[in-house]
Amino acid sequence: MASSSFFKLCFMTMFLIQYGHPVTSQLSANFYSSSCPKALSTIKSAVTSAVSKEKRMGASLLRLHFHDCFVNGCDASVLLDDTSNFTGEKTAGPNANSIRGFDVVDTIKSNLESICPGVVSCADILAVAARDSVVQLGGKTWTVPLGRRDSTTASLSAANSNIPSPFLNLTGLISAFSNKGFTTKEMVVLSGSHTIGMAKCSIFRSRIYNETNINTAFATSLKNNCPSASGDSNLSPLDTTSSTVFDSAYYTNLINNKGLLHSDQQLFSGGSTVSQVKAYSSNSATFFKDFGNAMVKMGNLSPLTGTSGQIRTNCRSVNSG
Ligand code: HEM
Numbered sequence: 001m002a003s004s005s006f007f008k009l010c011f012m013t014m015f016l017i018q019y020g021h022p023v024t025s026q027l028s029a030n031f032y033s034s035s036c037p038k039a040l041s042t043i044k045s046a047v048t049s050a051v052s053k054e055k056r057m058g059a060s061l062l063r064l065h066f067h068d069c070f071v072n073g074c075d076a077s078v079l080l081d082d083t084s085n086f087t088g089e090k091t092a093g094p095n096a097n098s099i100r101g102f103d104v105v106d107t108i109k110s111n112l113e114s115i116c117p118g119v120v121s122c123a124d125i126l127a128v129a130a131r132d133s134v135v136q137l138g139g140k141t142w143t144v145p146l147g148r149r150d151s152t153t154a155s156l157s158a159a160n161s162n163i164p165s166p167f168l169n170l171t172g173l174i175s176a177f178s179n180k181g182f183t184t185k186e187m188v189v190l191s192g193s194h195t196i197g198m199a200k201c202s203i204f205r206s207r208i209y210n211e212t213n214i215n216t217a218f219a220t221s222l223k224n225n226c227p228s229a230s231g232d233s234n235l236s237p238l239d240t241t242s243s244t245v246f247d248s249a250y251y252t253n254l255i256n257n258k259g260l261l262h263s264d265q266q267l268f269s270g271g272s273t274v275s276q277v278k279a280y281s282s283n284s285a286t287f288f289k290d291f292g293n294a295m296v297k298m299g300n301l302s303p304l305t306g307t308s309g310q311i312r313t314n315c316r317s318v319n320s321g
Pocket residue numbers: 056058059060061062063066097098099100164165166167173187190191193194196197198199200201203238261263
């Protein structure tokens with residue numbers, strides 16, 4: 001046994017004896033502190049600049065991390081471009097013409113490659129950019145564990161089946177998150193991400209024309225920009241009151257039957273999640289705290305660590321050679 005593994009084993013054993021439960025994360029907050037001390041500040045300044053140019057970009061970056069992690073773990077698979085001999089995840093139903101922010105990730109990556117080449121993974125960039133985005137839009141910070149590595153593969157079929165659909169009912173939402181190890185409570189808090197960002201008419205049309213658990217004036221106000229048979233890609237804010245501020249208004253909207261997506265309103269439709277929605281609506285501090293914890297857990301979904309995977313040079317493609 002190599003001596004470093006021996007010491008790791010000793011440490012793990014001591015940890016288990018002391019705390020009595022297994023170390024679940026192989027990631028650590030200080031992962032780049034000697035290999036790339038400016039990694040975090042470099043990511044933050046690029047996020048700051050992108051989000052101050054366009055606030056929605058903060059939402060788009062947050063969503064990229066989610067769509068990465070729910071598909072075979074947080075391994076930057078979502079960033080890989082399709083080529084003639086490689087099929088990535090970008091054409092999957094939940095991603096096509098919808099996920100965005102790739103140019104910002106490219107800028108961050110190229111800035112990092114110029115200060116510490118081959119060190120900072122694209123998967124870690126997504127995790128940190130998601131956190132920095134939330135903070136810049138008014139949310140509360142959390143510490144991001146680091147040390148993820150990047151995949152050499154992607155899965156179109158997993159992207160199609162593992163990312164929850166906006167047409168799911170509460171049971172379906174609970175089970176989509178439970179399949180990834182999340183409690184119902186964590187599903188509700190992560191859905192609070194929809195306090196920022198936009199959705200396309202094609203996604204919420206049936207809700208505003210056909211559903212009954214929707215505020216009438218709210219539904220009417222959305223129809224101009226989302227006709228019954230055209231305007232598929234027209235955008236409306238997920239949080240009708242403050243779509244560029246990371247606050248708890250998403251939950252207040254649900255209480256007022258002003259959730260934009262069918263799936264959003266499911267969290268306040270008489271089911272088991274009603275009391276949690278009320279609690280977050282009236283206490284944003286609890287929402288922020290639970291959100292940060294759930295984001296750390298999401299960021300821990302099956303990371304590649306150690307010698308698994310690679311550190312991509314370009315986030316859009318697997319390293320050649
Ligand atoms: C609970 C199940 C979820 C469903 C069904 C869902 C579905 C959707 C849909 C359909 C959109 C609009 C896409 C479009 O019209 O192009 C959207 C946007 C968004 N989602 Fe979710 N989502 C869920 C959970 C999450 C989670 C867990 C996060 C982050 C941790 C997240 C972050 C976002 C953000 C920030 C946007 C706005 C993106 C932008 O404006 O570019 N969502 N989501």
